[in-house]
Amino acid sequence: MGAFTLVCLSCGREHEEFRMRCQDGCDALLRARYAARSFRPAAAESLFKFSDWLPCQGSVETGIGPVVYECGALGRKLGLERLYAAFNGYWPERGAYNSTGTFKDLEALPTVLAFREHGKRRILLSSAGNTARAFAHAVQVVDGFEVILVVPEGMLHRLWLPGGDRTGQVKLVAVQGSQDYYEAITLGDEIARRYGLDVEGGARNVARRDGMGTVMLEAARLLGRLPDHYVQAVGSGTGGIAVYEAALRLRQDSRFEDQPLPRLHLGQNAPFLPIHHAWTNGQRIDPERCKGVSEQVYASVLANRNPPFGMAGGVAEALRESRGATYAVETPEAEEAARSFERLEGIDLEPAAAVAVAVLRQAVEAGAIRRDELVLLNLTGGGLERIRRDFDCVPLEPVLRAAPGSVEEVASIL
Numbered sequence: 001m002g003a004f005t006l007v008c009l010s011c012g013r014e015h016e017e018f019r020m021r022c023q024d025g026c027d028a029l030l031r032a033r034y035a036a037r038s039f040r041p042a043a044a045e046s047l048f049k050f051s052d053w054l055p056c057q058g059s060v061e062t063g064i065g066p067v068v069y070e071c072g073a074l075g076r077k078l079g080l081e082r083l084y085a086a087f088n089g090y091w092p093e094r095g096a097y098n099s100t101g102t103f104k105d106l107e108a109l110p111t112v113l114a115f116r117e118h119g120k121r122r123i124l125l126s127s128a129g130n131t132a133r134a135f136a137h138a139v140q141v142v143d144g145f146e147v148i149l150v151v152p153e154g155m156l157h158r159l160w161l162p163g164g165d166r167t168g169q170v171k172l173v174a175v176q177g178s179q180d181y182y183e184a185i186t187l188g189d190e191i192a193r194r195y196g197l198d199v200e201g202g203a204r205n206v207a208r209r210d211g212m213g214t215v216m217l218e219a220a221r222l223l224g225r226l227p228d229h230y231v232q233a234v235g236s237g238t239g240g241i242a243v244y245e246a247a248l249r250l251r252q253d254s255r256f257e258d259q260p261l262p263r264l265h266l267g268q269n270a271p272f273l274p275i276h277h278a279w280t281n282g283q284r285i286d287p288e289r290c291k292g293v294s295e296q297v298y299a300s301v302l303a304n305r306n307p308p309f310g311m312a313g314g315v316a317e318a319l320r321e322s323r324g325a326t327y328a329v330e331t332p333e334a335e336e337a338a339r340s341f342e343r344l345e346g347i348d349l350e351p352a353a354a355v356a357v358a359v360l361r362q363a364v365e366a367g368a369i370r371r372d373e374l375v376l377l378n379l380t381g382g383g384l385e386r387i388r389r390d391f392d393c394v395p396l397e398p399v400l401r402a403a404p405g406s407v408e409e410v411a412s413i414l
């Protein structure tokens with residue numbers, strides 16, 4: 001169970017140990033090659049039913065896992081006969097128990113387990129909010145592991161946990177005066193370099209990708225085939241890469257081998273559109289160009305200024321191989337989609353998930369998705385209002401507020 005090597009998608013070198021980059025210094029992503037070739041989900045309720053294809057051996061008691069259901073009301077409204085949604089939030093009536101309300105919960109648990117199994121005791125993570133919350137929760141359920149979170153001060157309101165930090169395993173560093181994810185990454189990287197800490201790795205981390213990939217595995221388990229289309233709102237595009245890789249893995253099983261890869265329909269929230277511009281006009285991704293734009297968007301978790309686009313195994317490859325497309329969604333469209341979804345299906349959506357609903361509508365109107373095709377819509381977050389109602393959500397307090405560029409102060413908390 002869970003035996004794997006990590007293959008460099010550029011030079012093909014295989015690595016036995018859990019790492020983020022090829023030992024030969026290639027820029028390509030690494031991809032897990034699992035010993036298990038056929039698709040055999042276990043009986044577990046959580047994401048650990050897919051342990052064969054996760055880069056960790058262990059598991060923990062958890063309700064976290066992908067939930068796929070037939071999204072009938074929205075499907076009828078859009079004229080789609082076979083619309084399925086992956087609801088990756090908190091919605092007990094549907095069996096969705098992601099503790100912090102987004103699909104980042106699917107990434108955090110396998111990551112923490114994989115690091116711990118490789119002898120690590122802590123990692124550093126820079127995040128705009130949802131990822132930080134998910135990792136803060138993961139270390140509540142995985143013993144003996146600590147996470148140092150570097151978060152823009154302006155995003156601190158997103159840092160809370162149902163029941164709070166009960167274990168003291170979260171160390172939160174706020175980047176003073178900052179709203180911006182990229183500044184947190186810059187400071188986080190400096191801290192990691194200076195003090196020799198392991199960083200969590202983002203899109204380069206196969207545990208994050210294969211954790212998210214369980215969304216495609218759950219759809220295949222439920223539907224017995226690959227969907228024709230996959231729809232998601234993206235910031236880094238890691239979710240798109242992850243489901244593409246999961247589909248490749250499923251096609252190694254004879255039950256799925258003849259099926260086309262699901263076409264990726266990836267959307268961003270205008271005016272923050274680096275992936276959309278890179279894909280449609282070939283515009284180079286430049287983290288400096290979108291500076292300051294992140295404050296203007298409704299779905300601010302999508303404002304990633306440095307997505308893993310062009311390297312082997314990156315977003316461009318997933319789009320190309322799946323004959324995919326990208327979309328720009330205006331904020332009023334997304335807000336309308338959020339209201340309409342809540343009215344039709346009865347649960348609140350995280351803004352990014354509302355962007356995905358708007359992407360689906362655009363794709364249907366453009367004729368890119370036909371009414372009889374099988375569609376998997378990834379609702380990457382939702383039920384946050386429900387979480388606040390059902391739990392005592394305690395804010396996480398920073399142990400340190402550090403100015404951008406000031407890594408010295410951090411020594412005191414390590």
Ligand SMILES: *Cc1c(COP(=O)(O)O)cnc(C)c1O
Pocket residue numbers: 102103104130131233234235236237238239240301302350352353380381
């Ligand atoms: C992180 C996040 C996204 C974007 O995911 P990527 O695949 O990493 O681009 C979308 N929705 C929500 C709710 C998120 O937290």
